[in-house]
Amino acid sequence: MDTEAQHTERGPSSDTDPDRDSGTEEGPRSARVSGDSEGAEDPAGSGDPVGAGDPERAPSWRRTALLGAACVAFLLLLSHFVAQPFLIPSRSMEPTLRVGDRILVNKLAYRFGDEPHRGDVVVFDGTGSFVREEAAGDPVTGLLRDGAAALGLAEPAETDFVKRVVGTGGDRVVCCDEDGRLTVNGVTVVERYLMPGDPPSGVPFDIVVPADRLWVMGDHRSQSSDSRDHLGSPGGGMVPVDRVVGRADWIVWPFGRWSGVAGTDAFDAVPAPPAGGHPTGPGAGGAPGSGDGGTGGGASSGDGGAGPRG
Template sequence: MAAGARPGHEEPAESSDGPGQPADTVAGTLDGPLGPDAPADTTATDGGGGKTRKQRPFWKELPLLIVVALVLALLIKTFLVQAFSIPSDSMQDTLQRGDRVLVDKLTPWFGSEPERGEVVVFHDPAAWLAGEPTPESNVVQDFLSFIGLMPSAEEKDLIKRTIAVGGDTVECAKGGPVEVNGKALDEPYIFPGNSACDDKPFGPFTVPEGKIWVMGDHRQDSSDSRYHTDDVTKGFVPVDDVVGRAVVVAWPVDRWAMLSVPDTFDQSGIGAAAGLAPGALGLAGALPLVLWRPRRLTGGRTAG
C-alpha cells in the first residue's frame, strides 16, 4: 500500500511508462471502439503492439500438410519400415496368408546382417517364384504401395526364416532335426504335423560368407533353400538381397505379435566360431612353445 493511501482502497496498477500511467488491459490492446458490440479484430499481434499476418484458413494449409505427410511416408518406407503382405502358407503357423508384417529396413543401412532365427523378407534370388501368378493391381493399391502402406504387386519378394548364416554348416537327415554347426535345433515354430525336413533332406552344406540359408516354418509347403540347391545360388540367399527383418505382425489386429528369435538359436556352441574353438585353443597353446624353442637354441649357441 502506497504512503498516504486510505485503508481498503487499492491503487491502480502502474505500467512501465512511469508512475501515474494506467497499465494496458487485454481489451486495451485492440484497435477501435471498445464494448460488447464492438467488432472483433482477428488479426494476431506480435506482442509489441505491431500487427502480424492473419492466420490462414485450414483448407489452405491442407495441401501443404498432405505433401509433408507423403514425403515423410516415402522416407519411412525407404529407410525405416515397410509393410508387406503374406501371400502364401509357407510360414504357417507363425504367419498366416493375408497377414501384414512390418519390416525393419533401418538396421541394414548400418551394416547389420541377418542373424539365425530371424524372419526376413528378401528379393527373389534366382527365379524362385517363376511360374507364380502376379496379382493384378489397381490405382488404390499402387498409391498405397507408393507410400509404403502396401507392397507393390510387381515386387517379387519372399519371406522365410534364417536358419544359418555365413560360415555355418547346416544339414538335416531324414527323420532327424535340422543341425547348425553340429547343434540340433528345437523348432517349436514348425507347422503342427510337419517334420523338420523329411520331404527334402539336405546337407551338410557350408554357407558362404555374405549368404544365408532360409527355410519356411511350414516345411512341407515351402519352396525354400532346400529346393534350390541346383540353382546358380546353390540355395543360398545373398545378404544384399535381404530387404529387412520382419519384426511384428501388424494386421489383423487380433493377430498382433512380435516376431522374436526362438531360444534354440541362442544355445551355447551354435556359433560357427565355437566349432573351431578346440583347434584354435590348441594352436594358441602351441604357439608360445614354437616361438620359445628357437630362442632357447639361439641363446645356447650365443653362450657357447
C-alpha cells in the same frame, strides 16, 4: 387562461413529434439497423458481403491437399529408410505369420554393420537367387505399385520373400539326422516354431553356406518354396546378405494379432563354424565361399509363396 396555456404547450410537442406515440419512427430505424448488420456491403459497392475475401473463411482445400501430400511423402521416406509394411499373401510362414497379416519390417536392423542371425525372420529381394532377373517393365506403373506396396496398400513385388534364417556364412546345415531333425554345425536344432505336424524337411540336404550368404526356410515346411527348392539354381539357393531388406519385427494388422514377431532360442547352442571350414566330401556340401551351394535334394512341395512371398 391556465387551461389555454397548457393546451398551447402541448400543441407544439404534438406537431413536432407526430409519430412518437405510433412508433413509426422506431420501426423503420430498427429495421435499417437490423438490415445493415445482416448484409453490409463493402465500401466499393461490389455487392459482396463483408469478409467474403477473408483467407480464414476461404475454402481450405489447398491447405488440406498440401498437408496430405506432405504426409504421403513422409510415409514414403519412412518406409524407404526406417520401417516398411508388407502384406503376407501365403501360408509358408505359418504359424508365425498368417495369410493377411501385415508386418512391419525394420530396415535399420542390419544398417549399421550388424548382419542377420540364425532364427531371424527376414524379408529379402530374391532376384538372382529365388527368381530370375527380368527386363524392367513400365517405369510409371512400377513406381505406382512400389509406392502402394511401401504404404502397405498393395501386395509386395513378386521378388520379395519372407523366410527364417537357418544358416549363415560358413554354417553346415543338414537334414535330417537319425531322429529326423535339422542340424547346424553338428548340433541338433529343436524347431518349436514349425507348423504342427510338419517335419523339418520332406527332402534330404547337406549344404555349407558360402560367406556373405544365407540359407533360409519357411516355418510351414510343406507349404514353403525356399532355399531347398533352388539348390540347382545359380547361387545354390543361398540369399546374398546385401539383398536383405530388413527384419520382420512386428505384426501390425489385424488388431487381434498386434504383437512382435516372436524370437527363438532354437539356435542358441549352435557353435560358430570351424575356422578352417567344414570338411568336404560325399554328402558334406560345398566349401564356404565356393558358391556352389553344396549337394542336396529336390524341391519341397508348396504354393511357391510366403510373403511377402514364400
